[in-house]
Amino acid sequence: MDEAATQRRLEQFESICHERGLPITVQRRVILETTLSLDNHPTADQIHEAVAERIAGISRTTVYRTLETLVRLGLITKACHPGGVTRYDRRIELHHHLVCMRCDAVVDISDDRFDALPIPDTSAYGFEVSDHQVQLRGLCKTCREKEEG
Amino acid sequence: MDEAATQRRLEQFESICHERGLPITVQRRVILETTLSLDNHPTADQIHEAVAERIAGISRTTVYRTLETLVRLGLITKACHPGGVTRYDRRIELHHHLVCMRCDAVVDISDDRFDALPIPDTSAYGFEVSDHQVQLRGLCKTCREKEEG
DNA sequence: TTAAGTGCAAAAGCTTTGCGGGTAG
DNA sequence: CTACCCGCAAAGCTTTTGCACTTAA
Numbered sequence: 001m002d003e004a005a006t007q008r009r010l011e012q013f014e015s016i017c018h019e020r021g022l023p024i025t026v027q028r029r030v031i032l033e034t035t036l037s038l039d040n041h042p043t044a045d046q047i048h049e050a051v052a053e054r055i056a057g058i059s060r061t062t063v064y065r066t067l068e069t070l071v072r073l074g075l076i077t078k079a080c081h082p083g084g085v086t087r088y089d090r091r092i093e094l095h096h097h098l099v100c101m102r103c104d105a106v107v108d109i110s111d112d113r114f115d116a117l118p119i120p121d122t123s124a125y126g127f128e129v130s131d132h133q134v135q136l137r138g139l140c141k142t143c144r145e146k147e148e149g
Numbered sequence: 150m151d152e153a154a155t156q157r158r159l160e161q162f163e164s165i166c167h168e169r170g171l172p173i174t175v176q177r178r179v180i181l182e183t184t185l186s187l188d189n190h191p192t193a194d195q196i197h198e199a200v201a202e203r204i205a206g207i208s209r210t211t212v213y214r215t216l217e218t219l220v221r222l223g224l225i226t227k228a229c230h231p232g233g234v235t236r237y238d239r240r241i242e243l244h245h246h247l248v249c250m251r252c253d254a255v256v257d258i259s260d261d262r263f264d265a266l267p268i269p270d271t272s273a274y275g276f277e278v279s280d281h282q283v284q285l286r287g288l289c290k291t292c293r294e295k296e297e298g
Numbered sequence: 299t300t301a302a303g304t305g306c307a308a309a310a311g312c313t314t315t316g317c318g319g320g321t322a323g
Numbered sequence: 324c325t326a327c328c329c330g331c332a333a334a335g336c337t338t339t340t341g342c343a344c345t346t347a348a
Contacts, residue, residue, distance in 0.1 A: 023322045023327060045312075059330045064313060066328095080248060080284055082227035084235040084337070085312070098276045099229060107276070111269055119285065120260055126290030127247045127256070135229055135282045136268065141275030172302060172347040194337075208305045213338065215303090233312070234337070 001036050001090060009036055009075060016073050030054050031066045032075060041079040041087045041106040080135065081106050096134040102143035109136070150185050150239060158185055158224060165222050179203050180215045181224060190228040190236045190255040229284065230255050245282055249289035251296075258285070 001009075013032055017024050034051045035042070042050075048063040067088055070076045079089040079097070083104035096114045098107040114134040122129055139147065150158075162181055166173050183200045184191070191199075197212040216237055219225045228238040228246070232253035245263045247256040263283040271278055288296065 021323080021326090025322075025328065027329075043312085057330090060312095061314085061331080062329055078231035078250065080229040080231050080286075082229050082235070084233060086231070086233040098271060098274055098278070100276070101227065107274055109269070109271070109274075113267060117266075117283065118262065120258070122247055122258070122285060122287075125247055125256055125258075126293075127249070127285070127287050128293055129247070129285045129287040130250075131286040133284045133286060134266065135284060136271060136276070136278045137229075137280040137282060138271075138276050138278040144275075144277055170301085170348085174303065174347075176304075192337085206305090209337095210306080210339085211304055 001039075006033065006036050013070075013073070013075055016075070020073075027051075027055060027058060027062055028066050028069070031063055032070055035067070035070070035076055035088055036090045038090065039108075041081070041089050043085050043087050047088065079106050080133065094131070094133075096136070098136050098138070098140075100140035100143055101137050102139055102147075105140045107140075150188075155182065155185050162219075162222070162224055165224070169222075176200075176204065176207060176211055177215050177218070180212055181219055184216070184219070184225055184237055185239045187239065188257075190230070190238050192234050192236050196237065228255050229282065243280070243282075245284070247285050247287070247289075249292055250286050251288055251292035254289045256289075 010029070010032065013029070014024060031047065031051055034054070035047055038047065038050060040046070044064050044067055045060070047067065048058070048060050051058055051063060067076070071078060071088075074092065077089045077092055079087045081087060081099055081104055082101055087106070091108060094115050096109050096111055098109055099105070111134070117132060117134075119129055119132060159178070159181065162178070163173060165171075180196065180200055183203070184196055187196065187199060189195070193213050193216055194209070196216065197207070197209050200207055200212060216225070220227060220237075223241065226238045226241055228236045230236060230248055230253055231250055236255070240257060243264050245258050245260055247258055248254070260283070266281060266283070268278055268281060
């Protein structure tokens with residue numbers, strides 16, 4: 001993410017914390033900054049590893065807990081994918097995904113027509129929809145080559 | 150899933166196994182049948198529990214392994230969702246999802262406009278897209294009530 | 299007969315919880 | 324001062340692996 005966008009997100013983080021009376025700790029700030037710097041829809045463990053380069057000895061627990069907090073505050077989201085690990089997405093605005101159904105890779109894409117999709121009425125299901133996302137599912141290059149080889 | 154559709158899928162299962170020289174075992178057949186009977190996008194463990202009512206003492210390992218096999222054969226798929234557990238989807242044809250970002254519930258929906266989406270060229274990413282799916286992300290009724298309460 | 303599947307036990311990987319001590323506001 | 328956060332250790336899930344035995348074809 002570019003520097004300006006990162007800066008804006010950090011400011012958003014500070015004002016939300018002030019609003020809610022949540023302490024701003026070094027750990028939280030660095031975990032957010034680090035997550036914003038990674039574009040692979042990383043797992044909590046991958047984020048922990050990256051954060052540890054700046055805060056030696058930071059605990060996994062703190063990273064797991066903080067990521068959940070950041071999601072709750074709306075500063076990051078969870079990525080939808082077929083695998084069995086939670087993965088985080090630094091993008092909170094409307095966007096879409098290429099998803100590899102073999103290795104679970106997730107790649108961001110943009111598409112105006114996807115953005116403009118009309119959202120049907122879902123009140124019959126009791127759902128309140130806040131967001132939509134198109135997933136193009138298939139195989140990434142690496143997995144396709146393994147398949148053929 | 151209705152009986153006719155289930156029957157068709159089981160026949161498909163048999164012919165694919167014959168084609169590839171894979172043995173048709175009782176376990177595999179019952180695991181497939183059971184998965185086709187569940188509409189909650191169940192986890193492997195939930196499927197194991199349901200299968201165990203018909204095959205007492207069936208091992209978790211077998212269920213985990215067989216589900217992966219069935220996915221590879223194209224008889225079921227994995228559901229994309231934000232949580233940290235693998236979940237299976239009995240539907241293999243084009244369809245879409247409501248996803249609760251709090252509790253991870255996944256509900257099937259149909260929408261012709263979603264079906265008809267034009268798929269952009271993704272060759273630049275090396276992906277081969279075989280399928281697409283729209284996810285309407287939000288909160289389910291239960292989670293919304295908890296939120297407010 | 300033979301390639302493949304099954305079950306068990308154990309290991310590995312991911313995530314949460316309880317609690318004592320520390321820190322931002 | 325007080326509420327909330329952090330780190331540790333331990334527990335709890337979920338999933339995979341190696342191996343000996345069994346079974347479909």
